[in-house]
Amino acid sequence: MLNVCLPPSGKTCECGQRHMEAVLRNVASTVELLAVAAHSDVVSEWDEQTAGRAFHWARYCEHIYSRFHSNHVIRGVLEKQLQLTSRGLKEALPEYGAVTLWDLGRCQNLLLLRLLGNPALPVSLLKMLFETRRSAGVTDGDYDDVRGLCGRLVQYKSACKLLRHLPGPPALGADAEVQGEMLMERLESALSRSGDARRAEDLLSSVLQELDGAAPGLCPVIAAALLTTAGSAAQIAAQDFLLDWLQSRHGVLQRVCSGLPSRLLADLAKRHRKFRDAYCRLLKKWASEMEYGISDGEWVHAAADPSVSFQKMTHHFLTLFEACPSLRTETEDELRALKVSDGGFDVRGLSVWGDLLFALSP
Amino acid sequence: MTELQVQQTDESSPNAEELSSWLEKVIAWGHADSLNTWKDISLHSSRLKDFLQQLLIQINNVSSTAETMKRLPLLGQFLGRLCWNPHVTAEGESRGLLFQCLWALYSEHPSNAVEREANQWIRKVLCQLATEEEDGAALALMKHLGVPSKEYHLKVLKRMVTIMQENIGNNQCSRTQGCSCGSIRAASEACVPLITCPEASPLIGALLQQPVTCFRDGLSENFLDALHSAYSRRVLPLEELAVVSLWYHSLPSLEEAVLRLLESATAAGSTPNKIEEQVTNSLLPEACAQHCSIFLVANDIFRTVLKQAEKNECVKHVFQTFTKCFLRELSHLQPQTSASLKAFFPQSPPSLLLPLLTMPSEMPQEALKDHLMWVSSLIQQLAEEEEEEEEEDSRNIRGHHKVFEAWLLLVQCGHWVQVAAQLLVTSGPEDCAPFLWLLTFYHHPTNRWHHRASQLVQAKAAWDHLCGLFSVAGHPRPADRLQSFISLLSAKPRQPPLAPPLALNLMVNFAVFGQLPLSTSTEMIQKVVDQSGLWDESTRVLGSLRLRLNDRGCVANDRVRLRIEELRNTMTQMINRSSVAAVTGEIRDQLCACLNHHLSSSDMSVHVFVCVCVWQTDSDKRYRAMIEFFDEK
Numbered sequence: 001m002l003n004v005c006l007p008p009s010g011k012t013c014e015c016g017q018r019h020m021e022a023v024l025r026n027v028a029s030t031v032e033l034l035a036v037a038a039h040s041d042v043v044s045e046w047d048e049q050t051a052g053r054a055f056h057w058a059r060y061c062e063h064i065y066s067r068f069h070s071n072h073v074i075r076g077v078l079e080k081q082l083q084l085t086s087r088g089l090k091e092a093l094p095e096y097g098a099v100t101l102w103d104l105g106r107c108q109n110l111l112l113l114r115l116l117g118n119p120a121l122p123v124s125l126l127k128m129l130f131e132t133r134r135s136a137g138v139t140d141g142d143y144d145d146v147r148g149l150c151g152r153l154v155q156y157k158s159a160c161k162l163l164r165h166l167p168g169p170p171a172l173g174a175d176a177e178v179q180g181e182m183l184m185e186r187l188e189s190a191l192s193r194s195g196d197a198r199r200a201e202d203l204l205s206s207v208l209q210e211l212d213g214a215a216p217g218l219c220p221v222i223a224a225a226l227l228t229t230a231g232s233a234a235q236i237a238a239q240d241f242l243l244d245w246l247q248s249r250h251g252v253l254q255r256v257c258s259g260l261p262s263r264l265l266a267d268l269a270k271r272h273r274k275f276r277d278a279y280c281r282l283l284k285k286w287a288s289e290m291e292y293g294i295s296d297g298e299w300v301h302a303a304a305d306p307s308v309s310f311q312k313m314t315h316h317f318l319t320l321f322e323a324c325p326s327l328r329t330e331t332e333d334e335l336r337a338l339k340v341s342d343g344g345f346d347v348r349g350l351s352v353w354g355d356l357l358f359a360l361s362p
Numbered sequence: 363m364t365e366l367q368v369q370q371t372d373e374s375s376p377n378a379e380e381l382s383s384w385l386e387k388v389i390a391w392g393h394a395d396s397l398n399t400w401k402d403i404s405l406h407s408s409r410l411k412d413f414l415q416q417l418l419i420q421i422n423n424v425s426s427t428a429e430t431m432k433r434l435p436l437l438g439q440f441l442g443r444l445c446w447n448p449h450v451t452a453e454g455e456s457r458g459l460l461f462q463c464l465w466a467l468y469s470e471h472p473s474n475a476v477e478r479e480a481n482q483w484i485r486k487v488l489c490q491l492a493t494e495e496e497d498g499a500a501l502a503l504m505k506h507l508g509v510p511s512k513e514y515h516l517k518v519l520k521r522m523v524t525i526m527q528e529n530i531g532n533n534q535c536s537r538t539q540g541c542s543c544g545s546i547r548a549a550s551e552a553c554v555p556l557i558t559c560p561e562a563s564p565l566i567g568a569l570l571q572q573p574v575t576c577f578r579d580g581l582s583e584n585f586l587d588a589l590h591s592a593y594s595r596r597v598l599p600l601e602e603l604a605v606v607s608l609w610y611h612s613l614p615s616l617e618e619a620v621l622r623l624l625e626s627a628t629a630a631g632s633t634p635n636k637i638e639e640q641v642t643n644s645l646l647p648e649a650c651a652q653h654c655s656i657f658l659v660a661n662d663i664f665r666t667v668l669k670q671a672e673k674n675e676c677v678k679h680v681f682q683t684f685t686k687c688f689l690r691e692l693s694h695l696q697p698q699t700s701a702s703l704k705a706f707f708p709q710s711p712p713s714l715l716l717p718l719l720t721m722p723s724e725m726p727q728e729a730l731k732d733h734l735m736w737v738s739s740l741i742q743q744l745a746e747e748e749e750e751e752e753e754e755d756s757r758n759i760r761g762h763h764k765v766f767e768a769w770l771l772l773v774q775c776g777h778w779v780q781v782a783a784q785l786l787v788t789s790g791p792e793d794c795a796p797f798l799w800l801l802t803f804y805h806h807p808t809n810r811w812h813h814r815a816s817q818l819v820q821a822k823a824a825w826d827h828l829c830g831l832f833s834v835a836g837h838p839r840p841a842d843r844l845q846s847f848i849s850l851l852s853a854k855p856r857q858p859p860l861a862p863p864l865a866l867n868l869m870v871n872f873a874v875f876g877q878l879p880l881s882t883s884t885e886m887i888q889k890v891v892d893q894s895g896l897w898d899e900s901t902r903v904l905g906s907l908r909l910r911l912n913d914r915g916c917v918a919n920d921r922v923r924l925r926i927e928e929l930r931n932t933m934t935q936m937i938n939r940s941s942v943a944a945v946t947g948e949i950r951d952q953l954c955a956c957l958n959h960h961l962s963s964s965d966m967s968v969h970v971f972v973c974v975c976v977w978q979t980d981s982d983k984r985y986r987a988m989i990e991f992f993d994e995k
Binding site: 062065066069101102103104105106108109112113116117119121123126127129130132149150151152153154155156157158159160161162163164165166167168169171174175177178179182183186203206207210211217218220221 | 395448449451452454455457458461465468470482485488489491492493497498499500502503504505506507508509510511512514515516517518519521522523525526529545548549552553555556559561562
């Protein structure tokens, strides 16, 4: 693997310059390779060795991405190169799909997708990719061999499907946990190097945009990210950033608090003061939006989406108090004050605060 | 490397009807996702694999894909649905078969629309399988965070395994609230396709080691069957503790393990050292110490083998080593009490348990003689009692049950027999009788046709000869004295010979512990071994003697150790010289025969290979002999 030397100041020295040029050339070539893999008939002449080399270069790009994606100087240089190469390729192949910097991090997958979608790919290569390993007892999680690559992918995915169906502990689940950790990792590195929060901000926004509408969306991931144990200062900073972002995106916060189970939200509140405060505020806001339906004899949430029932909201409060007992008296005092401002009557249906207090009393 | 060997079967190829009934089943599996569905899938798993195998053969035999699709129109649907069933795609073998069927349907040069469509469809399915992500959130994150799919899915799998492992024991079943558990059964059922997946092995191990708390929530039968099948094919990636639990749950796996040990330990060229190593490495002694039931099964297997092969010194020796290792492990686990011993040896005569299971190293040297005399008298009593019973009641078909069990226990504690042989070197004619009886009994447990009396006489005669041969008194050793000793080893009319191992054992002990100079002793042993051909036996005796003396607590002086080493060296050289000569000669004969038949060189190498396999020893002299031969030709 190429060892790019960069003095900490970030300025490139003479040999650093040459290395950078080499890196850019390699990345450009790999992007061209991706285009060939997707659209060209040349692929029909590929054999196992050629495919192996292609995946080797894809791995190289992944390595470059993981090393430099947080360094905004090099990011810029790489992005410029990608744009340049894309422009050239677009002229040659009108159906060409551009490769972004993020794609470099998943270069092998991209190559695989394009190869598998190319009808000229020889069957022998297909067979090689989907081969099933025979040796047992060899955990090849770090095994980078192209032979059997797809076979392994299918195995892992199927195994996850099997285990996912089993009733497990009432927590977030392995998927959300792993996703949360990945998110934290990237946030951490995005915040640490560049210093400015824009990168991290962009990251979260783009993910959110992609997921908008897709259930269950970002909520379990955010919760999982906030529940990861933050040891180092960088991790704490990343979680803090996420909390601030969450508070600023009211819609997301609402979805998180209405979609996740109370116990989980209570855990989050226990861990993070900021979340606790935001959560409390939100619950009170929901209460204030409730209207009493005389025909049903129930308080109903006036807002459309997301709507929360009175019982649910009460349950949220109760679980929260269990996790943070100190909150009870504080909140009860507030509610009492609000009840008084509503007239202070002890009749059901007149003041949501009164009814809430009643429901919360032990 | 991964292409399965497609065997030619005489069964009729699968027809459309069979396919349609399988398709119905597969569709049903796709609709429901409950414990019952999983059970059904596991139950049909091996039959499905067989069916896929048959399909594969048929597809390969038919000339074109279009033809196959005409005969089996539902084939595409069937294979397609199987591709999306994780029970089939998670398991290596079924996944491999499924993919091979798909590739077999792929036409290199499609000649019509059907084949072209089939090609397109196959590519699409494979592409989807490899690259499609069901979880939108996961895909979005992977894309924007630049995380490779394989890394992600592997991480999630490992995390799932960890979470499940930690939570397995958490569902407590309480009688008062009713049993709602079933989590272990469900988990084991879901894990059936994952048994050979190394990433899932911590979970499999945790499931196996989970203590059984509720009878309704045990491991599923399919799970245990699949485990056993993978274990016998040696493709099971489990840790040691989990293997012990497997043996505890699955009787066939335990039997397989014991038989495997017997096979490898009795293979040609096993020295006592190697045998001990193999026994210890097999984990069986530890497992037996932890679970009484495992020991009883293993013991039973040895018992059955020995019932049919009393004279097999090799098996006896393995049994003895096994028991020794087991007792060692047991002593590490708990302080020995006679009550627990009874549980481990329920069929042995109780009076013999403590005397025989005590190790000679746990006693002072002076007490050994009396102890052995006592043991000998106990067993003699048992034998006489049983013979009286037999004579009184000739309809008693129970056979020599007690005596057999006593003999079995003696075999297991064979170190006492060795001590007896050693004591015979130094005892006089007045107290040699009990030891000779013990030795004779060990080698001739059954008293068929009341031969024991004459065998005892022969044993005494052998001992007399040996005393004379090895006495330090200066008179010359007549050659005929040695000759008469050797003649005892050969068959005589109207009576069976003295067991050669017995005589050899005695002789070796005399050589090692006697006072005669080593060179003379060695010469005599060489002559005996040469004439009787008992090389292996003599090395085995020396080897086990050495082992016993090396065991902790055994008192042996340096002189004895030296003599053993010298004898071993001489024996080994002798063996190599004579056996190489014999073997080289045999190889030459065989290869000559091959050449004379003008076989091609590849056949030659096959023959040579076969020759080498036949004499499986670790001597490289044989290979050298072969190379010499080839150089000559």
